[in-house]
Amino acid sequence: MINTETMVKNLKDLLAEKKFEEIREVFRESRVVDMADPIGEMDVKDILIIFSLVDKETSAQLFTYMDDDKREELIEKFTGNQLRELLEEVYTDDIVDIMGDLPANLTKKILQSATPETRKEINLLLSFPEDSAGSIMSCDFFELIQYDTVGEVILKLKQQGNTAETINTCYVIDDERRLVGSVQLKNLLFEKKNVRIKDIMERDPVSVLTSDDQEKVAEVIRKYDIAIVPVVNDEKRLIGIITIDDVMDVMEEEITEDIHKMNAVAPIYDSYADASVMTIVKSRLPWLLVLMITNMFSEMIIAHYEAAVMAIPILVGFMPVIMDTAGNGGGQSSTVIIRSIATGDVKTKDIWKVLRKEFTVGVICSAVLFAITFTRLYFFASEEATIVGALSVALSVSGAMCIALILGKTVGGLLPILVNALHFDPASVAAPIITTLSDTTSLFIYFEIASLFFKLN
Amino acid sequence: MINTETMVKNLKDLLAEKKFEEIREVFRESRVVDMADPIGEMDVKDILIIFSLVDKETSAQLFTYMDDDKREELIEKFTGNQLRELLEEVYTDDIVDIMGDLPANLTKKILQSATPETRKEINLLLSFPEDSAGSIMSCDFFELIQYDTVGEVILKLKQQGNTAETINTCYVIDDERRLVGSVQLKNLLFEKKNVRIKDIMERDPVSVLTSDDQEKVAEVIRKYDIAIVPVVNDEKRLIGIITIDDVMDVMEEEITEDIHKMNAVAPIYDSYADASVMTIVKSRLPWLLVLMITNMFSEMIIAHYEAAVMAIPILVGFMPVIMDTAGNGGGQSSTVIIRSIATGDVKTKDIWKVLRKEFTVGVICSAVLFAITFTRLYFFASEEATIVGALSVALSVSGAMCIALILGKTVGGLLPILVNALHFDPASVAAPIITTLSDTTSLFIYFEIASLFFKLN
Numbered sequence: 001m002i003n004t005e006t007m008v009k010n011l012k013d014l015l016a017e018k019k020f021e022e023i024r025e026v027f028r029e030s031r032v033v034d035m036a037d038p039i040g041e042m043d044v045k046d047i048l049i050i051f052s053l054v055d056k057e058t059s060a061q062l063f064t065y066m067d068d069d070k071r072e073e074l075i076e077k078f079t080g081n082q083l084r085e086l087l088e089e090v091y092t093d094d095i096v097d098i099m100g101d102l103p104a105n106l107t108k109k110i111l112q113s114a115t116p117e118t119r120k121e122i123n124l125l126l127s128f129p130e131d132s133a134g135s136i137m138s139c140d141f142f143e144l145i146q147y148d149t150v151g152e153v154i155l156k157l158k159q160q161g162n163t164a165e166t167i168n169t170c171y172v173i174d175d176e177r178r179l180v181g182s183v184q185l186k187n188l189l190f191e192k193k194n195v196r197i198k199d200i201m202e203r204d205p206v207s208v209l210t211s212d213d214q215e216k217v218a219e220v221i222r223k224y225d226i227a228i229v230p231v232v233n234d235e236k237r238l239i240g241i242i243t244i245d246d247v248m249d250v251m252e253e254e255i256t257e258d259i260h261k262m263n264a265v266a267p268i269y270d271s272y273a274d275a276s277v278m279t280i281v282k283s284r285l286p287w288l289l290v291l292m293i294t295n296m297f298s299e300m301i302i303a304h305y306e307a308a309v310m311a312i313p314i315l316v317g318f319m320p321v322i323m324d325t326a327g328n329g330g331g332q333s334s335t336v337i338i339r340s341i342a343t344g345d346v347k348t349k350d351i352w353k354v355l356r357k358e359f360t361v362g363v364i365c366s367a368v369l370f371a372i373t374f375t376r377l378y379f380f381a382s383e384e385a386t387i388v389g390a391l392s393v394a395l396s397v398s399g400a401m402c403i404a405l406i407l408g409k410t411v412g413g414l415l416p417i418l419v420n421a422l423h424f425d426p427a428s429v430a431a432p433i434i435t436t437l438s439d440t441t442s443l444f445i446y447f448e449i450a451s452l453f454f455k456l457n
Numbered sequence: 458m459i460n461t462e463t464m465v466k467n468l469k470d471l472l473a474e475k476k477f478e479e480i481r482e483v484f485r486e487s488r489v490v491d492m493a494d495p496i497g498e499m500d501v502k503d504i505l506i507i508f509s510l511v512d513k514e515t516s517a518q519l520f521t522y523m524d525d526d527k528r529e530e531l532i533e534k535f536t537g538n539q540l541r542e543l544l545e546e547v548y549t550d551d552i553v554d555i556m557g558d559l560p561a562n563l564t565k566k567i568l569q570s571a572t573p574e575t576r577k578e579i580n581l582l583l584s585f586p587e588d589s590a591g592s593i594m595s596c597d598f599f600e601l602i603q604y605d606t607v608g609e610v611i612l613k614l615k616q617q618g619n620t621a622e623t624i625n626t627c628y629v630i631d632d633e634r635r636l637v638g639s640v641q642l643k644n645l646l647f648e649k650k651n652v653r654i655k656d657i658m659e660r661d662p663v664s665v666l667t668s669d670d671q672e673k674v675a676e677v678i679r680k681y682d683i684a685i686v687p688v689v690n691d692e693k694r695l696i697g698i699i700t701i702d703d704v705m706d707v708m709e710e711e712i713t714e715d716i717h718k719m720n721a722v723a724p725i726y727d728s729y730a731d732a733s734v735m736t737i738v739k740s741r742l743p744w745l746l747v748l749m750i751t752n753m754f755s756e757m758i759i760a761h762y763e764a765a766v767m768a769i770p771i772l773v774g775f776m777p778v779i780m781d782t783a784g785n786g787g788g789q790s791s792t793v794i795i796r797s798i799a800t801g802d803v804k805t806k807d808i809w810k811v812l813r814k815e816f817t818v819g820v821i822c823s824a825v826l827f828a829i830t831f832t833r834l835y836f837f838a839s840e841e842a843t844i845v846g847a848l849s850v851a852l853s854v855s856g857a858m859c860i861a862l863i864l865g866k867t868v869g870g871l872l873p874i875l876v877n878a879l880h881f882d883p884a885s886v887a888a889p890i891i892t893t894l895s896d897t898t899s900l901f902i903y904f905e906i907a908s909l910f911f912k913l914n
Contacts, residue, residue, distance in 0.1 A: 031663070031681070033680055033681055033682075154646060157643070157646065157647075158646070158647050162647075167643050168625040168642065168643070185625065185642055185643060185646070186614070186624050186625070186642060188646070189611060189614065189615070189642070189645070189646060190614075190615050190619075206488070222705060223490060224488070224490055225490075225702050227684055227701065227702075244684065244701055244705075245682045245684075248679060248701075248705075248708075251705075251708075252800060255712055256796050256800065258716075259715075259716060259719070259792060259796050260792065260793065260796070262716070262720075262792075263719075263788050263789055263792035263793075263888055264785055264788070264789055265789045265792060265793055271797075271802050272793055272794070272797040272802055272803055273797070273802050273803060273807065273810075277814060277817045277818055277821070278821075280793075280814065280818045281818050281821045281822060284786070284789050284818065284822060285821075285822050285825060287785070287789070288782060288785060288786055288789075288822055288826065288862075289825075289826070289829070291781060291782070291785050292778060292781075292782055292826060292829075292830070295777055295778040295781050295782075296778070298774075298777035298778065299774045299775065299777070299778065302773055302774040302776075302777070303774050306770055306771075306773075306774075309770060309773055310767070310770050313763055313766060313767050314763075316759055316763075316766055316773055316776075317755075317756045317759040317760050317763075318756065319759075319773075319776060319777075320752055320755035320756070320759070320776075320780065320896050320900070321749060321752040321753070321755065321756060323777065323780075324748060324749075324752050324892065324893065324896065325745060325748070325749055325752075327892075328721055328744070328745060328748050328889050328892070329741070329745055331720050331721070331888075331889065332720055332721055332722045332741045332744070332745075335716060335717065335719075335720035335722060336717065336720075336722055336729055336737075337729070339713050339716050339717070340728075340729040340730070343709060343713065345728050345729055345730050346729055346730055350730065353730075357734060357737065360734045361734055361737045361738050361741065364734070364735075364738045364742075365738060365741060365742050365745055368742060368746075369745065369746070369749060372746070372749075373749075405745075431720055431788075431888060432785050432788065435781065435784075435785070435892075436781065439777050439781065443777070
């Protein structure tokens with residue numbers, strides 16, 4: 001690993017002393033990925049000099065690793081020619097990805113600088129809906145004709161294969177360009193030269209549609225344990241390929257979205273570091289408002305029992321522990337079940353199994369919490385509690401806590417499954433919703449039990 | 458996609474009528490992965506018959522896809538010979554993975570049934586610490602000798618290459634079996650037969666140590682965008698390879714762990730569906746206890762202000778909304794920052810940037826919530842509020858809510874960074890901790906402000 005600060009200083013010194021050959025040497029001896037961080041820290045002026053020193057492929061890679069702001073500045077500074085040369089080394093799907101974050105004048109500059117071939121591919125990718133397989137696929141693939149022989153294919157691969165993103169798996173098309181099979185590169189190596197592709201190909205490979213959601217693509221790649229998936233259109237014509245590394249990025253984004261949703265943050269930005277304050281506010285304020293409004297039910301419940309509260313003031317002190325225990329317990333259950341649904345560990349048909357499990361877990365946890373709380377409040381009762389009746393206080397608090405916890409766990413476990421069965425996103429009924437629900441419920445249970453013990457109302 | 462229930466019924470009918478050829482036909486026409494679910498639903502007795510009908514490779518694949526319980530039953534029922542034949546078709550790293558979930562008598566049965574070669578590999582993998590690169594690597598790889606020519610290598614590959622998990626990337630060793638380079642299969646195809654491997658290999662490939670944590674492996678694969686990573690020991694000798702699909706499983710497990718930790722569930726089991734009630738209780742009860750105990754601080758604060766509570770009973774009703782707003786707001790911040798640290802989007806050096814951002818977001822969200830709450834409580838004041846002073850009530854509640862929210866957001870954003878800087882897991886200071894912290898703090902703020910307005914104490 002290279003220390004970023006040291007490397008930045010080192011490069012700046014070399015630039016100041018115009019030791020260009022030594023800069024080239026540094027790049028020859030390092031991996032490009034390791035140089036991405038230091039280069040990202042430098043001024044655009046210096047980056048332009050460095051780009052002119054290293055080879056085009058290295059510049060292009062450094063360019064794709066950079067953060068959005070730096071890249072924007074660079075594109076602004078590039079001449080049309082510089083930009084064209086650079087873009088030739090970047091895969092089309094990455095160009096489209098980069099364009100997504102650029103202002104309109106710079107996307108135009110990119111389209112103008114691209115070769116006609118690249119421009120056509122860019123426009124194709126841009127024509128697909130956001131987050132669809134079509135929008136993330138790569139057009140740089142190598143297709144095999146089913147009647148070619150292994151020898152012919154190897155010859156063609158030697159001539160053109162290097163421009164493709166990968167040829168470890170190649171896809172086979174028929175006369176109408178429809179996807180009919182796949183061939184592993186190693187099989188080409190192992191077969192006789194005069195064998196026809198159609199006789200060695202694996203028929204009917206797994207594929208996705210251009211219109212499929214990228215989440216579906218990730219699911220297919222994971223389910224079938226494949227590193228590449230071909231993308232076809234409605235007529236089954238081969239349009240592109242998606243490699244596993246692109247899908248890993250997608251998976252990471254989806255998981256961030258899920259985690260955010262589960263904690264009442266709307267998924268509207270990719271990077272916290274890059275997001276503006278107002279974007280972050282927009283992702284959080286709506287849920288805070290919803291939760292604030294649902295909290296009015298708690299207010300109403302407390303108002304309804306105000307007489308009880310006034311008669312036995314010690315009851316107020318235990319409100320937080322009862323609300324929090326039910327909320328935390330329910331949140332644990334909903335979190336676990338939401339994640340289990342996402343990984344396929346729990347399905348709708350498991351609803352009774354989950355109900356039974358959550359209920360039992362709730363009862364056992366409750367029993368332990370009851371024992372501790374009851375002991376604390378009855379055997380070590382405060383003076384105030386003794387006056388109003390230590391047994392009644394201890395039973396009200398521990399009893400309400402246990403019933404609310406069992407209820408919280410059961411509802412927290414069931415709600416995500418029900419919401420999922422209705423084809424909504426289970427992540428939307430996570431901990432914060434459960435907390436607010438259980439606040440209201442647990443206060444109601446608490447005051448009802450207390451009313452019984454203290455003969456209130 | 459195959460409908461599981463229909464397929465199970467179909468297979469059972471065919472078995473009952475002993476139409477074995479038709480069962481073979483079903484398997485020839487389907488993908489093995491798609492058959493995994495239906496087979497998993499059937500009785501062990503039926504599965505054994507099906508295994509005897511389909512080819513060994515298919516049986517082995519179905520076997521690896523099965524859930525733990527079903528697999529355990531099968532291993533019990535297998536004769537030693539059946540088990541040996543099956544294991545020959547399963548990659549060693551998968552065997553070790555399966556063994557991890559089996560009772561001791563069955564692991565013993567597997568070791569006894571394995572060929573001496575496989576047994577040696579299993580013991581090697583088992584000797585590495587859990588969750589290390591060594592424990593998840595595959596020993597089924599193909600190594601190249603640096604002085605071999607391309608022609609020699611292709612010949613060897615044709616003879617032995619098919620037993621390797623992948624040969625798309627091959628690794629090159631020197632005379633002391635030390636890793637010195639890597640070669641892409643496609644480059645073998647493109648080069649002349651008499652060229653030596655050492656002249657075309659990429660030198661010094663990225664590798665991981667057998668003792669590296671599996672999380673490190675996932676990080677390396679993602680950072681360098683590679684599909685395979687070689688595993689070396691302390692002497693740099695090549696010991697195994699890890700492919701991206703194994704790492705995807707690791708990533709999924711790590712993410713589940715993180716999500717669970719962030720919601721106060723200890724990460725002690727892999728699958729909710731398979732975990733026993735007591736295991737689930739063990740993963741949840743400790744946190745519930747911790748949170749219950751920290752809640753005693755809230756009790757103490759309320760007890761301390763009991764006089765105030767008694768004097769102005771309407772104050773009690775607003776406790777939940779103030780606690781929840783601060784808790785939810787802080788939980789949003791900690792969630793986003795914890796996830797950003799995990800994806801590398803936020804680093805320790807960004808602490809001031811995060812502080813500024815969270816503070817600003819907190820101020821803006823507060824302003825909106827203040828406006829709404831103040832309007833509601835002042836302009837639409839209840840009779841009770843008007844008696845004690847609507848302005849004082851409105852200002853106490855909205856003021857406390859805002860200060861608590863800003864504090865919650867700032868602390869929620871900073872704590873994970875600080876904890877991470879101290880080399881603890883940031884996920885451990887997530888929403889539930891923030892909720893409990895902010896309960897206490899927000900109640901304190903609330904009662905202090907109320908005391909000011911109502912001249913209590």
